[in-house]
Amino acid sequence: MWSWSRFKASHHFINKRCSLQNTSRCLSTVYALSSGQGKCGVALVRVTGDKAREVFTRMTVPPTLPEPRMAVLRRIVHPATRDGLDRGIVLWFPAPNSFTGEDSCELHIHGGSAVISAVLGALSSLPGYYPAQPGDFTKRAFYNGKLDLTEVEGLGDLIHAETEAQRKQALQQMEGALGQLYTGWRQVLLHCRANIEAFIDFSEDENIQEGVVEDVEVKVRKIIKEMEHHLSDNRRGERLRSGLQLAILGRPNVGKSSFLNALVQRPAAIVSPVPGTTRDVIETTIDMGGYPIILSDTAGLRDTDDIVETEGIKRALARSRHADVAVIILEATEIVSLLEKGLFNWDRFIKSYFAELGIGENEDKTLEYEYSSSWISNEKYVILLNKVDLIVSEDEKRLLKSALEDPCFLVSMKTEEGIENALLKLKHICASLCESGTAENPTLTATRHRTHISACLKSLKLIINNYNENNYHTHLEKGEKSNSPKIDELSANNSNISETAYHFPERETPNINIHSSTQAFEEFDGNLLRSEETLLIAAHHLQKATNHLGYVTGHITTEDILDHIFSAFCIGK
Numbered sequence: 001m002w003s004w005s006r007f008k009a010s011h012h013f014i015n016k017r018c019s020l021q022n023t024s025r026c027l028s029t030v031y032a033l034s035s036g037q038g039k040c041g042v043a044l045v046r047v048t049g050d051k052a053r054e055v056f057t058r059m060t061v062p063p064t065l066p067e068p069r070m071a072v073l074r075r076i077v078h079p080a081t082r083d084g085l086d087r088g089i090v091l092w093f094p095a096p097n098s099f100t101g102e103d104s105c106e107l108h109i110h111g112g113s114a115v116i117s118a119v120l121g122a123l124s125s126l127p128g129y130y131p132a133q134p135g136d137f138t139k140r141a142f143y144n145g146k147l148d149l150t151e152v153e154g155l156g157d158l159i160h161a162e163t164e165a166q167r168k169q170a171l172q173q174m175e176g177a178l179g180q181l182y183t184g185w186r187q188v189l190l191h192c193r194a195n196i197e198a199f200i201d202f203s204e205d206e207n208i209q210e211g212v213v214e215d216v217e218v219k220v221r222k223i224i225k226e227m228e229h230h231l232s233d234n235r236r237g238e239r240l241r242s243g244l245q246l247a248i249l250g251r252p253n254v255g256k257s258s259f260l261n262a263l264v265q266r267p268a269a270i271v272s273p274v275p276g277t278t279r280d281v282i283e284t285t286i287d288m289g290g291y292p293i294i295l296s297d298t299a300g301l302r303d304t305d306d307i308v309e310t311e312g313i314k315r316a317l318a319r320s321r322h323a324d325v326a327v328i329i330l331e332a333t334e335i336v337s338l339l340e341k342g343l344f345n346w347d348r349f350i351k352s353y354f355a356e357l358g359i360g361e362n363e364d365k366t367l368e369y370e371y372s373s374s375w376i377s378n379e380k381y382v383i384l385l386n387k388v389d390l391i392v393s394e395d396e397k398r399l400l401k402s403a404l405e406d407p408c409f410l411v412s413m414k415t416e417e418g419i420e421n422a423l424l425k426l427k428h429i430c431a432s433l434c435e436s437g438t439a440e441n442p443t444l445t446a447t448r449h450r451t452h453i454s455a456c457l458k459s460l461k462l463i464i465n466n467y468n469e470n471n472y473h474t475h476l477e478k479g480e481k482s483n484s485p486k487i488d489e490l491s492a493n494n495s496n497i498s499e500t501a502y503h504f505p506e507r508e509t510p511n512i513n514i515h516s517s518t519q520a521f522e523e524f525d526g527n528l529l530r531s532e533e534t535l536l537i538a539a540h541h542l543q544k545a546t547n548h549l550g551y552v553t554g555h556i557t558t559e560d561i562l563d564h565i566f567s568a569f570c571i572g573k
């Protein structure tokens, strides 16, 4: 019999998480220095696990548990020798009201290296105490249901955040904005699937309220729309997380390396009057108005027989293809002579100039080429007309200024004229490329999320659009009679999956081999919810969809994903 209680399993997932892990690791008590390495005023040592209370009973004077979450000053002693180690503030967080969900304590001790190593040494002498591995505290918080996987990733990002915008995005994610969005979708889809399952089982009884399947369709369509909107964010969140790629491009000797040096305020790249000085890509990172930018100075673009320079140009063009933003540098004098000849048109000039450099769009706009020039089609570039200090004639300067059009700026790396305005424009471009989301509409921040949400969306679309009645019947007729796997098994193609979501009751499946037909079903054209015969397939796609959301939030996990995510954490977090 189908039962609704089988659907309400979310909290079971959380409880099961620990048992899926190496149990001894979960049962042990771990400790770590959670503040940074090196001498400091106060250092923080954290302990978590079943035996955490022993810190108070065996290592503090008096040997009693303090009031939960109340800071108290205690003498800290070695548990065996009773030698005094330090005097500091201690805190007790009994389970489940702690970061990890386990009994935990904190020792705020003096930050000298001798004090820290004496306290850590004393902790190691307590039976059942082990030094924590990177991310151990957060891993326990995850297994105990304190954080979902997106919140864990947000916490990791917060620790690694280097700019203001990155910090804001990570905090939003750690506070659960993304997790709530995905969990909300998952809950709705789980209900949809429950309703479809109930309808299949009981449609002939009178118990099923009318319009159940129609209601599922409305909900699925709504989520499809929301997911499409969520995915069409131009990778803003991912860019902000990993940094915007900005390529500095142009002919040799125009001042590309001078621009890089001006931005980073140090001689990061060699500047010389010899054209072709820069050969390799020189990469450095900066914080531009709170946005993380990965700057790439590149080799000057020109025809050459020099094999080293040719390789440099190849690398420069590759960098151009992967750039989110570009700064194209020209010599202002080049434009003056063109202007003096008359008939100057910026649009035409820029197009042909990009083409000459090898970075412009070509005529037939093949897919590869469109990709290669995304910063052009998105208009995410500025053009700097450099060395304006060399134009001495006021008439020429006036002519140049009057002909200037956005996004061109007259600048001089030598006198720094015009650089501020150009940087302002660049900041606007960067902001538009990685504007962070809001708590209500959080941005997607990792490729892992995009992959699963895209796969989820695909499954949902298969329910609404892709079904062709004739195809379906052909498959029913052709279907093998035995070895039809249950729907649950269809999604469990990853052997490491720690659970396979909800377990649905035994049922009579259509007389088809769903495995062999899945591919074909995915090619159907139509609405699976409009025929009772195809509802089972709709349920199958709904399960796939909810599973993908479960992978993102960590309701369904694989060891590989967890290892990857937690490996980025520090010891003590």
Ligand SMILES: Nc1nc2c(ncn2[C@@H]2O[C@H](COP(=O)(O)OP(=O)(O)OP(=O)(O)O)[C@@H](O)[C@H]2O)c(=O)[nH]1
Binding pocket: 250, 251, 252, 253, 254, 255, 256, 257, 258, 259, 270, 271, 272, 273, 274, 275, 276, 277, 278, 279, 298, 299, 300, 301, 386, 387, 388, 389, 390, 411, 412, 413, 414, 415
């Ligand atoms: N007068 C003047 N000279 C400049 C200015 N900017 C750069 N230069 C000079 O132009 C020369 C080339 O500058 P780089 O920054 O090395 O030019 P580049 O584009 O990196 O050159 P390659 O690496 O060869 O492609 C150097 O001698 C700079 O000092 C400027 O605004 N005014």
Ligand SMILES: [Mg+2]
Binding pocket: 256, 257, 258, 269, 270, 271, 277, 278, 297, 298
């Ligand atoms: Mg250079």
